[in-house]
Amino acid sequence: MKEFSKNLSKIYSPKDFEERIYKNWEESGYFRANANSGKPPYTIVIPPPNVTGILHMGHALNNTYQDILIRWKRMSGYETLWLPGTDHASISTEARVVAALKNEGISKKNLGRDGFLEKTWEWTREYGGAIINQLKKLGSSCDWERERFTMDEGCSGAVQKVFLKLFADGKAYRGLRIVNWCPECKTSISDIECDYEEKAGHFWHIKYPFSDNSGFIEIATTRPETMLGDTAVAVNPDDQRYKHLIGKTLILPLMEREIPIVADEYVDKEFGTGAVKITPAHDPNDFEVGQRHGLPVINVMDETATINQNGGKYNCLSRYEARKAIVKDLEEAGLLIKVDEHIHNVGACSRCDTVIEPWASVQWFVKMGELAKPAIEAVKNGRIKFIPKRFENSYLSWMENIRDWCISRQLWWGHRIPAYYCINPDCNHLEVTGESPEAVLEAKCVKCGDNLKQDEDTFDTWFSSALWAFSTLGWPEETEDFKKFFPTQTLVTAPDIIFHWVARMIFSSLEYTGEIPFDTVLFNGIVRDNQGRKMSKSLDNGVDPLEIIDKYGADALRFMLVSGNAPGNDMRWSEEKITASRNFANKLWNAARYVLINLPDDFKPEKSEIPKVLNIEDKWILTLYNKLVKDVTHNLETFELGVAAGNIQDFIWNIYCDWYIELTKPRIAEGGETALAAQNILVYVLKGMLKILHPFTPFITEEIWSAIPNSDKSIMISNWDKYDEKLNFKQESQDFGKIIDAVSAVRTKRAELNVPPSKKVALEIETVRENFSLFENSTAFFERLAFASSVSLIEKVDSAEGKAVAVTDTARIFMPMGELVDTEKERARLEKELAAVQSDIDFVMKQLNNKNFIEKAPAAQVEKAKEKLHKAEEKAGKIKASLEAL
RNA sequence: GGAGGCGUAGCCCAGCUGGUCAGAGCGCUUGCUUGACAUGCAAGAGGUCGUUGGUUCAAGUCCAAUCGUCUCCACCA
Secondary structure (H helix, E strand, C coil): CCCCCCCCCCCCCHHHCHHHHHHHHHHHCCCCCCCCCCCCEEEEECCCCECCCCCCHHHHHHHHHHHHHHHHHHHCCCEEEEECEEECCHHHHHHHHHHHHHHCCCCHHHHHHHHHHHHHHHHHHHHHHHHHHHHHHHCCCCCHHHCEECCCHHHHHHHHHHHHHHHHCCCEEEEEEEEEEECCCCEEECHHHEEEEEEEEEEEEEEEEECCCCCEEEEEECCHHHHHHCCEEEECCCCCCCHHHCCCEEEECCCCEEEEEEECCCCCCCCCCCEEEECCCCCHHHHHHHHHHCCCCCCCECCCCEECHHHHHHCCCEHHHHHHHHHHHHHHCCCEEEEEEEEEEEEEECCCCCECEEEEEEEEEECCHHHHHHHHHHHHCCCCEEECCCHHHHHHHHHHCCCCEECEECCCCCCECCEEEECCCCCCCEEECCCCHHHHHHHCCCCCCCCEEECCCEECHHHHHCCHHHHCCCCCCCCHHHHHHCCCCEEEECHHHHHHHHHHHHHHHHHHCCCCCCCEEEECCCEECCCCCECCCCCCCCCCHHHHHHHHCHHHHHHHHHCCCCCCCCEECCHHHHHHHHHHHHHHHHHHHHHHHCCCCCCCHHHCCCCCCCCHHHHHHHHHHHHHHHHHHHHHHCCCHHHHHHHHHHHHHHHHHHHHHHHHHHHHHHCHHHHHHHHHHHHHHHHHHHHHHCCCCHHHHHHHHHHCCCCCCCHHHCCCCCCCHHHCCHHHHHHHHHHHHHHHHHHHHHHHCCCCCCCCEEEEEECCHHHHHHHHCCHHHHHHHCCEEEEEEECCCCCCCCEEEEECCCCEEEEECHHHCCHHHHHHHHHHHHHHHHHHHHHHHHHHHCHHHHHHCCHHHHHHHHHHHHHHHHHHHHHHHHHHHC
C-alpha cells in the first residue's frame, strides 16, 4: 500500500495528474465489464461518433453525462458496461476521402471500387483513433476492450442478417420511387437527411397550348426546367374553371410532346392557377399522380442534375442553366405570361448543403407500417421513458406518420447490399443471400444460368446504427455479453437524432430481438456559444474541448457542463462558467490539502471511523452529509445531474469548508482527544465527499483519494454511500443551527458597524436557560468565528446602552461597542429588521385567520404556519425589546 | 400549416409531483494578508418570477389567452 502522503501539491494543477490517473485506471482493468458477474447489469452503449470525427463540445457534454451515470452505478454495485465504438458514417467519410484524394489528383472513379475502399480503410485506421483518444482525455470509463465499429465483422453480420430477414418477410423491397437526390454526393438520402430552408424564388406562369389550337391553359411552376419531363397537367375534378377541359390534350411547349389534362384531388384549386404540370420523375407528388393515371415517367436529369438526352436541346445543361434557357425560350415564344416573386422552402442536403433534386430512381426501402406499431406502443405504455418527457411527442408524431425508409445509398463506403441481379434482361432474376459474393457470382443465375451482378449500392449508415444496441453485444449470436447486458438501460443522446437513431433503434430492436433496446433515453441539450448560437464551422464559434481541458482540466470542463443544467435543455458556453468550476475544484483541493497537512504523523486514515464520542458540530456535519447522500442519490436516480452537482458543490463549499473546517480549527489547535475526533470526522466526511463527487470530477477525486490510504485502491471501485438513519441527529443538528445563526448574526452586525476582525468584543448572549449549555459549549466558535473576546450567558439583559444587538430566533446577542454604536443608525436598522419580521407575521396571520386555509390545507401545513408565526413573534419581541432599550 | 421549448436578480441559469422557492454562480458594493485556498474569507444591495385573465384556502409552479424568442415536423406545384 502506498504511503500516506499528506503532500498534495500546493497548487491545483490537473495537468500533473489527469493523464497518469487515466492510464492507471485503464491498466487496472476497472473499466472492464464481466459478463459472468453476479451483480445486476447496467449498460450504456455510446452514441458512436463518426469514425473520422473529432471531439466537439456536444460530445463532451454527452459523454460526461454517460460517464457520470456509469461511474455512479459502478460504485453502487452494478456490473457496469459502457460500450464504446465508432460509426463508419458512410456519406460523411466517403466525402472526406473523395476530397482528400482530389487533393492528390486522384478521382474515385479511376481508383475503382476496391481501390477506393482500400484507401478509405487506410484513412479510417489513420484518423479513426483520434476521437477515441479524445474521449479518454475527458475521463470516459468505457470498456475499451469491447470497442466496436459499425463496419467490423460482427456488426456487418448483423446488418446482413437483418436485411435477409426483412426481405424474407416482405418488409424490404426494391422499387422505382422519387427520392431526395443529392447531385453533389451523387446519392439518394432519406427524408430526414434533407433540410428545408425558405428561399426567395420565382413563380413562372406559363401557357400550355391545347393540341387543337383552341387556346391554352396557364400553369405555374417554381422549377421550369422540370417541364421537360412533364407528362400531364392536372386539375382538381371539382374545379369549375377546368372541369370541361379534362381529357383534352396539350402540346408541351419546347418539347412539342402531346400530354393529357387529368383530374386529381391532389390539386388545390386555390393555389397558383389551379392547374399543375405533372412531372412524375422529378416530384414526389407528381409521381403519385402519375401512378394513379398511368403516366409515363420521363427522367430528364442525370445523377449530377444535368439535363440528359430526354431533355432535347437542353441536353448537357445544368439544371440552372437549363432553367435560364427555358425561361428565355418561353419568353421568346410568347408563352411566358408573368414571373412572380415567390418565397418557398427548398430542400438541401444536410451533408453538403446542395439543393436536393427529387429524382425517380430504383432504390431499396423498408416498409415501416408494421415495424412502427410496437415501437409506438413501447413508448406509449412507458416501457421506454424519455427524459424529459416532452420528446416523446416528437417521437410519437414522427412514428405515427412514418413513411417507408429508403435504405440504399449510391456510395461505396458502407455495407454493400447483398442483392444480386441476373444480367439477362429477359430473366431479371433477383437474389438476396448471405452467401459470400464470390460464391454467389460463381453460382450463376438459378433461373437462366446467366451471370449475376451484385447490387452496387450500400446501406444507409443509420441502417447499421439502428442495430448498435445489440449488434455490439454479439447479436445474432446468443453470446454471454448479449445475455448479460441486453437490453441495455440508459441511452444518452441529443434530441436531434431522435428520428435518425433513437426511433430506428427502438423498432429495430423490437423487431429483431423482441426486446426494447433500453428503458430510458436521457437527452442532453446543445452547447451553444455565449451568444446562444449553435457552434458551427461556418461561424467559427466552436470551442475545442481539448483546449479547455488543457487549460482548466477535464474535471472543470465536466463539472461546468452539468452544473445548473436540466436534461434536454440547451446551455450557453462561457469562460466564466468554466473558471467557476475550476475554482470549485481548487477549493476542494485546498480543503483536502488542509485536512491532510493537519493530521498527526501516526494517523491511520484508512481506518478513519466515526468516533464514539461526538461533539454537536460533528453530529451536525454528519447529519448534513447523510442528507447530501440521500439528495444526490435521488437526483441521480431521476437524472437531475445538474441538481445533484449543485447539492455537492453547496455541501463541500458552503458547509464543509466554510463551517466545519473552521469549527474544527480550535480543536485541532487544542490537540489531544478532541483533535483526533475532529480529524477522524474531517477525513470521514472528506472521503464521503470525494466518493459522491467522483462521478462528476473523477480525476481530482482520485488524486486526493490516493493521497489518503484507503481500503479501496481506487475511488472508482469504492462503495457509494447509502443514507443511514443512524447518522441523522435531528435534534443536535437543529440545535447547532442556532449557533450558526448566532455567529452569522454577530458577523452581520459587526459588518454593518464596520468593526474590523482584529477588534475582539465580549459577547453577552441573552437566551432561555435551556439554551445555556448549548451556547456555553460553543464559546470557542464565537471566539474564533464571531471575534468574541469572551461569552457570557444571561437570561435577561437590562441595559442595551452602548451595545449593538444581534437578534436571532433564539437569542439576543449584545456587543458593547461604545462609541461605535450610533444610536440613531442602530434604531433605523432595528426598525427595518422589525418591519421585515412584521411582514412575515402579517402574512402568516392572514393565512391562519383564513377559515378555508385551516379547514382545507393539510394539517402539517397548518402546523408549519403556526410554528413560523411563533418564531417570527419571538423574534419580533426581541427586536422590540432592543428598540426600547436603546 | 402542425408540435414543442424558453421568457425568474445587471449577466448566465436552477427551481422535480402547487404550501420555508423567491435561489445558485458570475458581476457589483463594503470590509478583510482570519497561516488550506485572493482560483480566497466575511457581510451586503438587486427580482411584484413576460403580460392578462382563470382554477385553488394557497401559483414562477396548474389552465386559457396574448406578446417576444428559439427549435422540430410537414412542404401547395
